[in-house]
Structure formats: C-alpha cells, structure tokens
Amino acid sequence: MINVFFNILIFPGLIFLSIFGLGAEYFDRKLCAKLQNRVGPPWFQPLADFIKLLAKENVIPNQADPTVFTLMPVLAFTATLTAFFYIPLWQTKALSSFNGDLIVVLYLLTIPTLTFFLGGWYARSVFSMIGAARSIIQLFAYEIPLFLAILAPAMMAGTLSLSEMTVFYGSHPWLVLLNLVDFVIALVALLGKLEKTPFDIPEAETEIVAGCLTEYSGRLLAFFRIAIDMEMVVGSSLLAAVFLPFGFNFGFAIGFILYLVKVLFVVALLSLARTIVARLRIDQMINFCWKIVAPAAFLMLVVDLVVKGLISR
Amino acid sequence: MTLMSKIVNWARIKSPWIIHFNTGACNACDIEIIASLTPTYDIERFGILLKGTPRHADVLVCSGPVTRQIKDRLIRIYEQMAEPKFVVAVGTCACSGGVFRKCYNVGGGIDSAIPVSVYIPGCPASPKAIIDGVVKLLTSLEEKEAAAPPKTAEAVEIKG
Numbered sequence: 239m240i241n242v243f244f245n246i247l248i249f250p251g252l253i254f255l256s257i258f259g260l261g262a263e264y265f266d267r268k269l270c271a272k273l274q275n276r277v278g279p280p281w282f283q284p285l286a287d288f289i290k291l292l293a294k295e296n297v298i299p300n301q302a303d304p305t306v307f308t309l310m311p312v313l314a315f316t317a318t319l320t321a322f323f324y325i326p327l328w329q330t331k332a333l334s335s336f337n338g339d340l341i342v343v344l345y346l347l348t349i350p351t352l353t354f355f356l357g358g359w360y361a362r363s364v365f366s367m368i369g370a371a372r373s374i375i376q377l378f379a380y381e382i383p384l385f386l387a388i389l390a391p392a393m394m395a396g397t398l399s400l401s402e403m404t405v406f407y408g409s410h411p412w413l414v415l416l417n418l419v420d421f422v423i424a425l426v427a428l429l430g431k432l433e434k435t436p437f438d439i440p441e442a443e444t445e446i447v448a449g450c451l452t453e454y455s456g457r458l459l460a461f462f463r464i465a466i467d468m469e470m471v472v473g474s475s476l477l478a479a480v481f482l483p484f485g486f487n488f489g490f491a492i493g494f495i496l497y498l499v500k501v502l503f504v505v506a507l508l509s510l511a512r513t514i515v516a517r518l519r520i521d522q523m524i525n526f527c528w529k530i531v532a533p534a535a536f537l538m539l540v541v542d543l544v545v546k547g548l549i550s551r
Numbered sequence: 552m553t554l555m556s557k558i559v560n561w562a563r564i565k566s567p568w569i570i571h572f573n574t575g576a577c578n579a580c581d582i583e584i585i586a587s588l589t590p591t592y593d594i595e596r597f598g599i600l601l602k603g604t605p606r607h608a609d610v611l612v613c614s615g616p617v618t619r620q621i622k623d624r625l626i627r628i629y630e631q632m633a634e635p636k637f638v639v640a641v642g643t644c645a646c647s648g649g650v651f652r653k654c655y656n657v658g659g660g661i662d663s664a665i666p667v668s669v670y671i672p673g674c675p676a677s678p679k680a681i682i683d684g685v686v687k688l689l690t691s692l693e694e695k696e697a698a699a700p701p702k703t704a705e706a707v708e709i710k711g
C-alpha cells in the first residue's frame with residue numbers, strides 16, 4: 239500500500255513528473271535561446287515562474303463561471319498525471335498496464351486540450367472564446383494523424399498494450415525503422431497538441447492576446463502551465479516508448495538515464511521545430527494536417543499491414 | 552522575513568513578466584522597448600517575458616504621455632492586472648509629459664493616472680536604459696520586506 243502511494247505521489251509520480259516537467263521546459267527554452275544565438279534563462283527559471291504564479295492574486299472574472307473556471311486547471315493536471323502511469327519508462331513494464339491502455343493514454347492526453355476549450359469558453363471573454371474555438375478546431379486536425387501514427391506500430395505488434403508493444407519491439411528491433419515516418423507524423427501532431435509554435439494558433443499572442451488562457455492568473459495559471467509542461471513530458475515519453483523502444487533491459491540506472499535522454503531528445507526535436515518554423519494560419523494548419531499528414535499516416539498503415547502479412551507468411 | 556516570504560520574494564524578482572502599453576507615445580519609445588526584447592539584448596536572461604494579457608503580467612511597461620482618451624483604458628488595464636503589480640514609465644513623456652506637456656489633449660505623465668515604481672528618462676529611452684531601469688526595480692524589491700506595490704498616488708485631474 240505504501241509502495242503504491244510512493245509510486246503515485248513521489249516516484250515516478252507527481253513529484254518526479256512535476257520536476258521533470260519544469261526541467262523539460264527549461265531545456266526547451268534554453269535550447270530555443272541557444273538556437274536564436276542568445277543566452278537564455280537560468281536553470282531555475284521555470285521553478286521561479288511557478289512559485290511566483292502560485293503567490294499571485296487569483297482573479298476570477300465576474301462574467302466567468304467560477305466552478306468550471308477553477309476546475310479546469312486541476313483536471314488538466316490530473317489527466318496528464320494519470321496518463322503517465324500507463325507508459326513504460328525504463329523497463330518494459332509500466333506502473334500499471336492492461337490490454338488497451340494505449341487508447342486510454344491517447345484519450346487522457348486529449349483531456350488537457352478539452353480543458354483549455356472549456357476554461358476559455360467559460361471565461362466568457364472575447365479573446366478566450368476565439369482561442370477556445372481555435373483549439374477545438376485544431377484538435378480535429380492533429381488528433382486523427384496522431385492516433386493513426388500510433389496505431390500503425392501497435393498493429394504491427396498486434397497488441398494495444400504499451401508494455402507488450404515494447405516487449406514486441408525488443409525482440410524485433412529492426413521493425414522500428416519502419417515506424418520512422420510515423421515518428422515524424424506523431425511529432426507534428428504532438429506540436430499541435432502542445433500548442434507549440436508552428437501550431438500555436440489558439441494562443442497567438444499577436445492576434446488574440448493569449449487565447450484560452452487570457453483570463454487566467456495566479457494559481458490557476460500556474461497549474462495550467464505545469465500541466466502543459468507535464469503534457470510535454472508525457473507526450474514525449476509516449477513517443478519514446480512507441481518509436482524508440484530500446485534499452486529496456488539494462489536495469490534501473492542505465493535504463494533511467496536512457497529514458498531521460500530519449501525524452502529530452504524528443505523535446506529537443508520539438509524546440510527545433512519551434513525555432514525554425516513560423517506560425518501558420520488556422521486554415522493552413524487544417525489543410526496541412528488533412529492533406530499531407532493524415533494521408534501519409536494512412537499510407538504507413540497500409541505499408542505496415544503489407545509488411546506484417548509478409549512476415550507472418 | 553520568514554522562509555516562505557523569502558522564497559516568494561526571490562521568485563518574484565527572478566520572474567517579472569511584462570506587458571507593454573502605449574499610452575500615446577510617438578512610437579519611438581515603443582520601438583526601443585521592442586528592441587530590448589530582441590535577441591541582441593536578450594532580457595529572458597533575467598526571466599523577463601513579454602505577455603499579451605494584463606492578467607499574466609507583473610510589470611506594466613508604459614510609454615508616452617497619458618492622453619485624455621487613453622486615461623480610462625490605462626486605469627482599466629492596471630486594474631485587470633493581478634496583485635502584486637508594478638509600473639515602469641519609459642521615456643520622458645511617460646515620466647512627466649515631455650514635449651507634449653500642457654497640450655490640450657494630454658494629462659501629464661503616467662503617474663497622473665496610476666502609481667509608478669520606476670521612471671526611465673530619455674527621448675527615446677535606449678534599450679540599455681530600459682534594462683537598467685527594470686533591474687533597478689528588481690533590486691529595490693530585494694531590499695523590501697515582501698515585494699509590496701507602492702501606495703496609490705493621488706490621481707491628478709486632467710485639466711483642459
């Protein structure tokens with residue numbers, strides 16, 4: 239029992255994930271700064287931001303619905319934390335797993351976007367409502383490619399459980415190469431999910447102030463921000479588990495370091511994309527996702543089916 | 552000072568988020584403010600980020616004299632910010648009204664509408680001066696018990 243609480247609250251649960259989330263945000267911002275040829279923030283920056291926001295006044299606008307407005311950041315926080323428990327980190331076994339946990343993880347990772355939508359919508363300010371509408375439009379554009387891109391490796395492995403997928407790819411390592419295109423597709427979709435720069439249309443600060451989060455301040459904003467950081471880590475862990483499934487058999491120490499390296503590698507790819515690409519318009523984003531990314535994901539699904547047929551023959 | 556308030560004060564000093572508001576400047580001060588946000592000067596070193604919404608910001612960076620039209624909006628923006636909040640007046644106009652002082656449509660400096668913590672003179676104030684002013688604001692917070700905003704200044708009536 240104590241073990242379960244330790245796992246959920248401290249390691250690899252709440253505390254570890256929060257610290258790793260803040261660390262990943264620092265890594266992202268520092269790398270971005272380096273790529274732009276500047277110094278960038280000091281290492282404690284995300285932590286200072288978080289503490290400062292916690293200590294700030296909590297403004298709830300008069301026109302907002304106080305229940306939904308205050309509930310949403312907590313919901314985003316909890317959903318990402320829950321998704322983390324089903325992802326294999328440094329061993330093939332996740333903290334908890336069953337056949338079908340892949341689908342649960344994908345849906346839990348959708349919840350933060352929905353909370354942005356609801357929080358922004360119930361703040362009832364013009365900017366946050368536009369941001370909310372945009373974030374839900376964007377959801378429909380990147381969600382299908384992401385599901386397809388993760389479905390293809392799962393189909394290859396013939397299971398919907400993340401832990402069994404890592405076992406399968408552990409015994410068929412060369413099949414990972416087949417998933418490289420899916421990896422790129424999933425990266426693009428993850429950029430959309432995290433609302434990072436090419437797809438930060440819902441919070442475009444030059445047009446609609448701060449999108450869904452316009453009315454949030456203080457503690458609630460702090461929780462939203464740490465939820466986004468944690469979502470970055472959880473999303474990257476998911477990609478690392480599905481597309482970079484190696485190094486699970488070296489025991490705790492090496493496996494753990496490998497896990498950190500893999501997640502930071504995915505985060506580095508995300509911040510690279512964020513530095514070199516400018517923001518798209520919402521219609522360009524939808525076109526890009528539906529005309530290029532989704533067909534590519536479908537194609538990969540077909541390729542995987544054919545290869546699977548050939549192997550099993 | 553207890554440990555808790557020490558930590559909070561440290562966090563406030565290390566992470567001032569700003570919002571930029573033009574209260575009627577000739578635009579030169581605004582360009583200098585934007586210049587100080589570029590990679591050349593890189594104020595993210597101090598944890599400073601530009602935010603679009605007053606709800607997220609801690610420091611309101613104002614440029615230009617307060618015109619009659621903008622006065623109500625300026626007060627509105629100031630009130631939308633969450634406590635604790637600080638105001639930095641950039642440019643001679645924002646400090647005192649500058650060349651626009653005593654114009655029929657101008658009320659005076661920023662402090663004629665809202666309390667100001669730091670005045671940065673210059674026409675326009677250079678990015679270095681702006682960064683220096685912000686750093687001075689942050690060091691002044693260090694000495695205080697807890698980072699408390701200044702007392703509200705008496706709002707000066709705009710006379711015709």
Ligand code: SF4
Nearest residue numbers: 576577642643644674
């Ligand atoms: S101080 Fe000078 S540059 Fe700045 S707004 Fe006034 S006139 Fe323009």
